[in-house]
Amino acid sequence: MKERTALIAGATGLVGNELLQILLQEKEYERVYAIVRKSLMLKHPKLIEIVCDFDRLEEVKEYFAVDDVFCCLGTTIKKAKTREAMYKVDVEYPVTLAKLAKAQGACHFLIISSVNANVESFIWYPKMKGQLEEQIKNIPFATTSILRPSLLLGMRKEFRFFEGIAIKVVRGLSILLRRSLPSQMGIEAKIVAQAMYQIAQMNKPGVRIYSPKQMEDIIK
Incomplete structure (x- = not known):
């Protein structure tokens, strides 16, 4: 059986960090390439770290000849300024990565978007995520x-102030109501990472979109 290879971008993020640990621990992948701006300071026999400038991804494109590409890139307006x-990190980098990986023969591209992604939205963030999805689909x-x-x-x-407040509200409601709230309101990053890994193993052809509920169902 052919040993598979994986590439991950965004390994320092909330989902990406969880996913990287899964990719290194599980047996499906012989090598795991991680594209990073600075070293992860992590040693593992399967891990190959690629420190690069994301504005010059084409310079490291030879590493993109893998089976599965996991894109967990994303930032906030506070951090991006x-x-x-922000558009460059959330849209341009992932699209460039996808195009280069496809040219190198990658088969499966997995990417994290947003529950409210909608290219027709009048709100900037979901519209941006919708634009990302449309470009990736093509x-x-x-x-x-x-x-x-x-x-x-x-x-x-x-620390993300407004996101922190939202998380406290969601968790507070869960405690108050003494039950888990619908995944449409909030989902653990660990669940998303596990679902992303499992979806890569399913390898269903074509373009597929997964909701929070579907992610939860996949790992059960």
């Missing part, structure tokens, strides 16, 4: 998997 800078991978998580729950390395 401007919409233009790149002819054998399989394209788009995951649409709701509010991501988990411990981030950086």
Whole structure:
């Protein structure tokens, strides 16, 4: 049986960090390439770290000849400072990565979008995510998997004020009502990472979109 290879972008993020650990622990992949701006300071026999400038991804495109590409890239307006800078991280980098990976022979492209992604939206963020999805769909991978998580729950390395408030509200309601709230309101980053990994093993052809509920169902 052919040993498979994986590429992950966004390994320092909330979902990406969880996913990287899964990719390294499980047996399906012989090698895992991680594209990063600076070293992860992590040693593992399967891990091959690619430190690069994301504005010059074409310079490391030879590493993109893998079976499965996991894209967990994303930022916030607070961190990016401007919409233009955020668009570059959330849309331009993933699309460039996808095009280069397809040219190198990658078969399956998996990407994290947003539950409210809609190219026709009058709100900038969901519209941006909708634009991302449309561009990714037009790149002819054998399989394209788009995951649409709701509010991501988990411990981030950086503090996000408004997101932190939203997470407290969601968890507070769960405690108050003494039951788990619908995944459309919030989903653990660990669940998204596990679902992303499982979807890669399913490898269903064509373009497929996964809701928070479907992600939960996949890992059960």
